[in-house]
Amino acid sequence: MRRPGIVVLAVLVALGGVVMLPATAADAAEGDPSDVTVARYGGADRYATSLLIAEAVAVEAGGSLSSVVLVSGERWTDAVVAAPVAGALGAPVLMTPPGGLRADALAFMRRVGVSDAVVIGPDASGGAHGPGRGVSAAVIDALADAGIGAERIAGSDRYSTSVAAANEVTPGVMPGLGRTAIVASGEVFADALVAGPFASRGTHPVLLSSPDELHPDVADYLSAAGVEHVVVMGGTAALSAAVASAITDLGVSVTRLAGATRYDTAVKAAELVNDRYSADAGETCFGTGTIGVARARVPFDSFSAAPLLARLCAPLVLVDPAEVPADTEAFLDTARESNDGVGLRIFGGDAAVSQSALDAYLAAGISVADHDDCRPPSLSNVATTVGFPLPDTVDPSSGEVKITVLFMDFPDAQAGHTTHAEIEIGLPVMEEYLEAQSYGKLDLDVDVVHRWWRAPHPSSNYLDDDAAGATGLWPSAGEESVRLADNEYDFSDTDVVLTVFPSDHFGRGLALGSAFADGTALSGFRINTHPGTSDGVPWNWGLTAAHELAHNFGLVDLYPYDPSVHAAGEPPEGTAWVYLEFGLMGLKARYSDADHSLWFVAPVEMLAWTRWQLGWLDPAQVACGVRLGASVALGPVAEPGTGIAAVIVPLNEHEMIVVESRRRLGYDTAAPDTHQSGAMPRHGLLEEGVLVYTVDSRIDNGQLPVTVAGSAGDSRTDGFPVLTPNESVTVRGYTVTVTADNDDTHTVTITRTG
Structure with a gap:
């Protein structure tokens, strides 16, 4: 089949990626099948990949998660049975090294608000539990130290662990087939892996059995839990006819998904659940508009895929690193012919699913991307971002924005200049710069209240370390200025408050902060905030103020807070470093040059x-x-x-x-x-x-x-x-x-x- 036009976008990739390009006019004229978007999740290692997928689950969940399901990054038998538990909790499955909790995983859990963790599998290693080590007690201790509750779900072997996990959920109904569980081989991961998305979506327990006979713990569970229907994953080489017979002897109906290859079995699983479940707004779930793709012979890239694909109503199909097998290719072709657009979610980097394999399949040119594809999603629960949308808490950056300027000094740091002197250089630069950078879309209406208010406490009461580790006047100082002015100034139509402190004692600036006055929630930013950084005279702080106000608009600092990241070292002999800073938010670079008169270059167009x-x-x-x-x-x-x-x-x-x-x-x-x-x-x-x-x-x-x-x-x-x-x-x-x-x-x- 000729490969028609494709859009390649990708999701959450640290390794490799694809670009969006336009299909040919001939393709469009011939009415070829739908555009394809390719999205890849691939980190530097299996744990980074798992974290990227968990981040995507958090985005789909609206930015916050109360629970996470943790599994060992070495043992697939724990990971495949975790999917329905995660689905029931609305949680991601996050891999952890057996011996300890990674700092990036803990930071993620804190940022999205995780309060509880469920650990699947014992800490015992190998043998009856499957290959690899389980999650150790050190991981649970680290969670406890972070204030995150942890519960371990485990059995005496891989089979009883699957039953223990099943007991954590109520088996869900597979529409048209009744209350359903999934039984897969405890010896082969691929069959259980591809069941993960619908196991998570429908809350269908995944139970592991030995190939030759139904494990007695599994049989007892099926009877006690009132299961009416079982999906048996794989052919008789994976689970014998005796296993299926033992299930039917319990009065439970069986659907066996048995392909000629593991790729075919994955396709049959996708076909079983196609449009079977309900999604939002009356739509059906597990159509072929979005499809997960993972490598067939190594499980670690896709350990965490099931909860994300469940949220996306997407099945999981399998490929080899170097090629898209015929069974999978045929399924993808049918999906492209049936949909206006198909999104492929690739799990793992280039070593897992190579770009050359995708290029061989997606070979015929690429369509221009939609602009939404050039608006990458923001991190959750942040005040500033390089993504989209900007946080809900930001100040408006278009139209008329009223800024009220206040002045406050301190008993131990009193002003030696008039309010007019403090602002006459910097304020016009801030206003003119931002209005020009917005191409006229921003109109700053600045109202200056020319009076020094005296704070009731020494400046030290308002000092704290900023994000870059420097000591500055914290938002409480801005709040104090609003409180002092509130009786004399009407803030009801103010959007933002700029508080100026005396340049005799302070320099630089800081953003963010809030106050409440006259029934209005006010945001704020501050100029002259850092002690010991001033020459003692008013200065042109216009770009500094523009930079801080841009934080209130939602923009991030582009320079590194850790100065060692850009440690200069010695330039080549006979040269000097030229330091560059592009734009308002500090995009830095440097190069060596024989012209020693150059040292700092700042093209500050945003x-x-x-x-x-x-x-x-x-x-x-x-x-x-x-x-x-x-x-x-x-x-x-x-x-x-x-x-x-x-x-x-x-x-x-x-x-x-x-x-x-x-x-x-x-x-x-x-x-x-x-x-x-x-x-x-x-x-x-x-x-x-x-x-x-x-x-x-x-x-x-x-x-x-x-x-x-x-x-x-x-x-x-x-x-x-x-x-x-x-x-x-x-x-x-x-x-x-x-x-x-x-x-x-x-x-x-x-x-x-x-």
């Missing part, structure tokens, strides 16, 4: 990505995916007009390549007198060209969610990191080349190199 987040770029100005080899003309990000301001290439659901044109226009001509870092830039944009960077919405504030293409982990690049004609950079298998510059637009092409 990145196209942050403007896209804030809604300042319209969808018509963003090319979400391009056909491989096609040319795109990019207008300058400072003044894009009605042209394309950015090309975004989705690598997966969370990672994007962004391509934008930078010219000596607007704030790339030269930076204002003082940059938000406090340094004094010598230049704006050193050279006009195309800036390429990557975005990962899974990475939090101050942890490098955006990186310049071609930079090492310590931010070093080979030179000033913009591309001029005939220059290119390769990112994750895609090469971006500048092919032309007509002084108005840069023309780029994107090709696949791997």
Whole structure:
């Protein structure tokens, strides 16, 4: 069968990825089958992959989870029986190393609000329990130390453990077939694995049995639990005819799913549940619009897949790392012919399901992606993000936004300058900069209350460490200023409060915070917040204030909070480091240069990505995916007009390549007198060209969610990191080349190199 047009988007991948590209006009004219989206979940190891899948479950759950099901990353017999338990709890299945709880897993549990964990399987190793070690007591101790309750569910062997897990749920009804359980071989993982999605969705216990006879514990459970129907997974080599007969002797009906191959068995499982369950809004579940894909011979990539696929109403089919087998290919072809669009969810990195195997199947070109594919989902429960949507708590970033400016000093840090002096340089820069960066979509209405209020407590009462570890005036100081002004000022139409502290004693700034006055919930940000960082005189804090207000809009810091990440070291002999900072939020890079007069360069036109987040770029100005080899003309990000301001290439659901044109226009001509870092830039944009960077919405504030293409982990690049004609950079298998510059637009092409 000829492979028609495809969209490749991907989800939650740390290894590899695919890009969205347009199908040919001929394909469209011939009415070929639906576009395909490819989504991959693959971390640096099995535990990172499991965590990525758990993050996706949390997103599907609305950002919070009360429970998690933990299984050993070494023992499949525990993992396959965990699916219905997780389904009943609305929880992900999260793998853990047997000997201890990983810090990233614990951080995830804390962030999404997990209070209870269910551990499946004993801590005993090997033998009757199956290959590998179980979850040790050290893991449960670590959970207890974190305030997370833990319950272990285990039996004396793999079979009784499956029964113990089954006893934790009430067997659900499989529509048309009655109260249903699943029986699979305790010797072969693949059959039980592909039952996981519908076992989780329908709360059908997964019971393991020996191949030759029905395990007595399983038989007792089926009788006691009132099971009416059993799905027997696999042919008679997996579970003998005697096993099925023993089940029917209990008065229980049997549906055997027996394919000629394990791939065929997976397809038969998908066909059994096709449109059988109900989903939201009257839709049916387990159609073929979304399909999970995992490798057939190693289980670890897909241990955690079942609860996510259950939420997505998606079956799981199997492939080999190097090819899509015929049984699976035929199923996917039918799905594509039956749907307007098909989403493939790939579990594991390239070693599990190779990109070349997908390319061989998805061979005929790719469709332009929908703009939603270029809006990667945010982390849960965060105040700032590089993803979408922006948090509910952010301030409006379009239309008229009223900012009230207050001034407060302290008994031990009194103001030596007038309120007019404190703001006359910085405030106009903040206002003009943000309104220009928004292309006129933001109108700041600033009302300045010219009076110094005196805090009732010394400044030390309001100091704490900020996110980067520096000591500054905390939100309580902003709240105090509102409380002091409340009797004299009407805050009822205020959106944001800017509190200015005396520059005699403090410098820099901080964002976020809240207060309540005149029946209005107010957010806030602050200028002159850090003791010991001021020259003692009013300064141009305009970009600093714009940076802090952008946090209130929902944007993250792009610079690393850990300075060792960008530790410079010594430059090559005869050169000096030139430090770069693109945009408002601090996208850093550096390179060595023989020109010792250069040291800090700040082209501060905001990145196209942050403007896209804030809604300042319209969808018509963003090319979400391009056909491989096609040319795109990019207008300058400072003044894009009605042209394309950015090309975004989705690598997966969370990672994007962004391509934008930078010219000596607007704030790339030269930076204002003082940059938000406090340094004094010598230049704006050193050279006009195309800036390429990557975005990962899974990475939090101050942890490098955006990186310049071609930079090492310590931010070093080979030179000033913009591309001029005939220059290119390769990112994750895609090469971006500048092919032309007509002084108005840069023309780029994107090709696949791997």
